[in-house]
Amino acid sequence: MSVVRRIGLALLAPALAIGVALVISAIVIALIGEDPLAAFQVMTDLGDTPAQQVQSIVVILNRAVPLFLSGLAVSVAFRMGLFNIGVEGQYRLATILAAAVGAAVTLPGPLHVLLIIAVAVVVGAIWAGIVGVLKVTRGVSEVISSIMLNFIALGLASYLLTGPLRGSGEGASIVTTTPIAESGWFPGLNGLLTGLGLAEPRTELYGFLVVAIVVGVAIAVLIKRTRFGFDLRATGLSPSAAAASGVDARRMVIRTMLLSGAIAGLIGMPDLLGDTHQFGTEFTAGLGFLGIAVALLGRNSPLGIAFAALLFAFLDRAALPLQFADIPSSVVTIIQGTIVLAVVIANEIARRLALRSAERAGAAATAPPPPDGGGGGGGTSPDDGPDGGFQNRAGQAQGAQA
Amino acid sequence: MSTVSTPSAVARPRGPLLSRLTGGGRRRQVLWLVAGIFVLVSAVRVISGEEALTSSSTFAAALLLAVPIGLAALGGLFSERAGVVNIGLEGMMILGTWGAGWAGYQWGWGGAVVGGVVFGLAGGLLHAIATVTFGVDHVVSGVAINILAAGIVRFLSELIFIDNPAGGGAAQSPRLSSRPPDFSLPVLSSGPDLLGKLEDLQWFLISDLAGLLRGLTSDVGVLTVVAVLMIPGSYLLLWRTAFGLRLRSCGENPAAADSLGVPVYRLKYVAVLISGALAGLGGVFLVFVANIYREGQTAGRGFIGLAALIFGNWRPGGLAAGAGLFGFADGLQLRSRTAVVALLLLVAVVLVAVAVYQARRRNVVPAVLALVFGAAALVGFLTIDELPPGIVFFTPHLTTLLVLSLASQRLRPPKADGLVYRRGEH
Secondary structure (H helix, E strand, C coil), rough: EEEHEEEEEHHHHHHHHHHHHHHHHHHHHHHHHCCCCCCCCHCCCCCCCCCHHHHHHHHHHHHHHHHHHHHHHHHHHHHCCCCCCCCHHHHHHHEEEHHHHHHHHCCEEEEHHHHHHHHHHHHHHHHHHHHHHHHHCCCCCCCHHHHHHHHHHHHHHHHHCCCHCCCCCCCCCCEEECCHHHHHHCCHHHHHHCCCCCCCCCCCCCCCHHHHHHHHHHHHHHHHHHHHHHHHHHHCCHHHHHHHCCHHHHHHHHHHHHHHHHHCCCHHHHHHHHHHHHCCCCCCCCCCHHHHHHHHHCCCCCCHHHHHHHHHHHHCCCCHHHHHCCCCCHHHHHHHHHHHHHHHHHHHHHHHHHHHHHHHHHHHHHHCCCCCCCCCCCCCCCCCCCHHHHHHHHHHHHHHCC | CCCCCCCCCCCCCHHHHHHCCCCCHHHHHHHHHHHHHHHHHHHHHHHCCHHCCHHHHHHHHHHHHHHHHHHHHHHHHHHHHHHCCCCCCHHHHHHHHHHHHHHHHHHHHHHHHHHHHHHHHHHHHHHHHHHCCCCCCCHHEEEEEEEEHHHHHHHHHHHHHHCCCCCCEEECCCCCCCCEEECCCCCCEHHHHHHHHHHHCCCCCCCCCCHHHHHCCCCEEEHHHHHHHHHHHHHHHHHHHHHHHHHHHHHCCCHHHHHHCCCCCCCHHHHHHHHHHHHHHHHHHHHHHHHCCCCCCCCCCHHHHHHHHHHHCHHHHHHHHHHHHHHHHHHHHHCCCCHHHHHHHHHHHHHHHHHHHHHHCHHHHHHHHHHHHHHHHHHHHHCCCHHHHHHHHCHHHHHHHHHHHHHHHHCCCCCCCCCCCCEEEE
């Protein structure tokens, strides 16, 4: 009963949010004189032939992999009540430096790929680490410093691309770094698809999908099953209680930011190693900001983030068909933005419902004996730190049910 | 058992010379600091020979760029003084630019002002509904509004500006049909232009001062004056009226305010709405500068406004200084890429001063760090001729970060800033 209720409540908020977002989007589409049903049909139509459908699914998966990593990077910090808004800058800077290092050396296959990934991870971690160090030593809010570092990283990346790391010739319309040699490419998974008896898609399915799944599982284990993860969640739920039980909050901030930045460094890797093999002005942008949305939608759990990433990738894929159908493709962005806003509001409502039912259960349990028994922590009042906000409450909602 | 904390207006004892100079309390200290910095900048101008550093055109550009940042910061002031953190300023500013572009090409500059304010207001309303009514975390709601705003303006542009006979496209509006009026101060900055002549002499300090005054008084938009007047106006409203006291009490201790009959929810709504309107007005000014709406026009100025607010310790005067500083950095990088290099000398001097100060207080690590970075800045000044555009672009953001990391520890935000207030849950 309790388990069913808990799952129901966990699913209620996202489902409600997506429903509300669809209704609002339908209204918007109707307002501009288009048929909402026709638009939704265009968005959900993956193609007529099996080959087209497989192709569409590969496009969605390829988009979902970086979104998933981005959401994961944001969520690790969120869990501790830290807002890492600088994921965008972290992955851009990490990707261009990794691309440059990858192009500069030639190593045997797996080593080459590993080196590129290692560079990206280290650069991402360092860039995020600055935020942590500034917060701990100088008391600078991580929200502001990570936003400023975003701009600095974007400026640095554009300087590096047009200056020292420029690989394309003068006068080329798209500026890029030198391409990475083939030993530094990540093998695709199309062999697996054809092995399963599916039609061969035109685009290669990123092999990085496997890495992303491994990272997701590793983070889930790290958060749920280790001392570090426990300290992290404890600090997120109640900084004062964690500090009282011996958690070094300052060290936790820096370690969490390093971890978040390391994951952020991976975001550009699927596209770099699996498709473009060079960093350029056309390289996928905006993944860091979408990651915040994905993390919110996925309620900071790796599995939830995976679903959220798939949903966002699915919506992104619909942009092109919408354009063909003469409907502004920015409808997709509006749906995404509305989903995020709706999901945070729905989360809040779900939390309050959970709290109320827990309080009722607690009151019922403690009614006969004197009220000092404490009904499973049901009566805890939400006393949050200034930043801990969202995660605190989501966590309390779950904690109150347990 | 809460004790009332007294403001730290009591001057701490320093050296005999310093205490004589700064004897007048905090206000006098700030005045000396500003004057000192100006003399320093002037000296750097003479040494480096970069006239753009204190030319009237740089100061004019700085004022032009400081106004949107200052308006965003002012918006943040209202909202955060009422206890609502507003990361969504950037999004509200984006909405404001679009509203100004859309209304401006049809009804001129007056329409642009109204359009921008109304669109910003709509963004503020959304933030208020999410944070005050539904109790969503403030940063989360703000981030969502930023994402949503970018999508909305793109969508509206695709809908209205593409195939528009007046011009424009998916990323920009048609030109505004009229420009806002501006004026120059007679005699000093127009006609005989005394300040201009003084500026051309390139005397130490005097010409710099003339450049500053001329930049602030020639071709100034009427709306700029209104915007500047809003700073003391906000001070009077927030610190000298009953409304202001009640609004600030919502940001310090909403439960206590509620128990005294202050309508906390309503005041928070009002504050966030004002916040959105001011951010939108900031967007209007950006549109006036370019005379057109362009996508990405805000370039993070809403965030810089937020940083200016924090830098200014959540006070109108402080945020104005912050906005001026960032406006100056921004104006300088637009005017001259070589002049930015001269800033490195300034940074070097300041860092060496910090190093000496820290060394005297026996803080070895900060002193060494400051000295190392100061030396690096000096080397940079001596070896670099011109910074590449990618680097120059983030001068204001780097300045923000440096200033915040030097000043953050002395700041005092409103006590209940960012906390979700639910009646009866506290």
